[in-house]
Amino acid sequence: MTISHPGVAKAPVPAQSTYQTRVADYWNAEQNPVNLELGRIDDLYHHHYGVGDVDWSVLDEMDPVRRRDVITAELHRLEHAQAELLAKHLGPLSPEDRVFDAGCGRGGGSVTANMRYQCHADGVTLSTKQADFANEQARARGIDGKVRYHHRNMLDTGFQTGGYAASWNNESTMYVELDLLFAEHSRLLRRGGRYVVITGCYNDTYGRASREVSLINAHYICDIHPRSAYFQAMAKHRLVPTHVEDLTAATIPYWELRKSADHLVTGVEDAFLTAYKNGSFQYLMIVADRV
Numbered sequence: 688m689t690i691s692h693p694g695v696a697k698a699p700v701p702a703q704s705t706y707q708t709r710v711a712d713y714w715n716a717e718q719n720p721v722n723l724e725l726g727r728i729d730d731l732y733h734h735h736y737g738v739g740d741v742d743w744s745v746l747d748e749m750d751p752v753r754r755r756d757v758i759t760a761e762l763h764r765l766e767h768a769q770a771e772l773l774a775k776h777l778g779p780l781s782p783e784d785r786v787f788d789a790g791c792g793r794g795g796g797s798v799t800a801n802m803r804y805q806c807h808a809d810g811v812t813l814s815t816k817q818a819d820f821a822n823e824q825a826r827a828r829g830i831d832g833k834v835r836y837h838h839r840n841m842l843d844t845g846f847q848t849g850g851y852a853a854s855w856n857n858e859s860t861m862y863v864e865l866d867l868l869f870a871e872h873s874r875l876l877r878r879g880g881r882y883v884v885i886t887g888c889y890n891d892t893y894g895r896a897s898r899e900v901s902l903i904n905a906h907y908i909c910d911i912h913p914r915s916a917y918f919q920a921m922a923k924h925r926l927v928p929t930h931v932e933d934l935t936a937a938t939i940p941y942w943e944l945r946k947s948a949d950h951l952v953t954g955v956e957d958a959f960l961t962a963y964k965n966g967s968f969q970y971l972m973i974v975a976d977r978v
């Protein structure tokens with residue numbers, strides 16, 4: 688039933704909440720050397736952390752300028768290894784396939800997927816700055832015909848239903864309600880499509896969010912979900928996990944090295960290391976099939 692109120696102006700529906708506007712403000716202003724200096728190495732700009740063993744010989748370099756460069760390169764190698772790990776689980780994909788990058792940042796994840804599969808990619812971000820930057824990168828690489836970034840809300844993309852063979856969130860789920868997010872992934876993915884998430888989640892066995900998890904939330908203006916919430920929300924939206932990997936041990940070396948990189952630290956390093964080590968926080972990858 689529709690109730691009309693003649694003469695009463697319809698309340699405007701905001702395109703995004705005040706919270707989402709504050710998140711966009713953060714990313715429009717963000718210029719951390721830990722993101723820009725790493726990205727500059729090979730024009731792959733990532734907004735996530737790293738995995739894998741550190742080559743600790745970088746700390747033996749005594750020349751201060753070279754020492755900074757080799758540490759920066761080592762952190763970038765570990766972040767790119769994380770992007771490759773995620774991309775590997777999206778496939779197999781063909782060059783005709785289309786993938787969706789939810790919370791694409793400055794675009795490194797979609798470029799990584801395109802390099803591996805030559806597929807089409809659509810990335811979305813609330814930040815106009817990030818979308819413009821990422822599109823410029825795609826143009827410079829000559830892949831802008833296939834890889835596009837959009838200033839859109841990942842919960843309501845307007846993209847084609849069933850138009851995607853694979854989709855992912857790389858450390859972006861803590862900004863959204865999982866029910867709304869997985870409803871949108873489920874709508875966009877074709878039957879048999881693949882969804883991958885890498886995320887930091889709080890550990891249900893610890894209880895509630897620890898002090899360090901709360902510090903991470905305050906740092907990024909986000910709201911880290913418990914591990915259980917992912918499986919509940921996926922089950923509700925036809926996303927069936929096929930592989931779950933606890934990456935906590937694999938990411939701790941990245942944070943140890945980042946903590947020792949005086950030229951790159953942002954101040955959040957101790958919160959991550961303590962949260963991982965006291966068991967309140969986990970770095971998790973979940974791979975799921977859209978059924």
Ligand code: GPP
Pocket residue numbers: 719721722733734735736858859861886887903907909911953955
């Ligand atoms: C990585 O981005 C982090 C986030 C997007 C949000 C929080 C993630 C969790 C796993 C809790 P970044 O690379 O821009 O962060 P930084 O500037 O610290 O490197």
Ligand code: MG
Pocket residue numbers: 721722733734735736
């Ligand atoms: Mg970073």
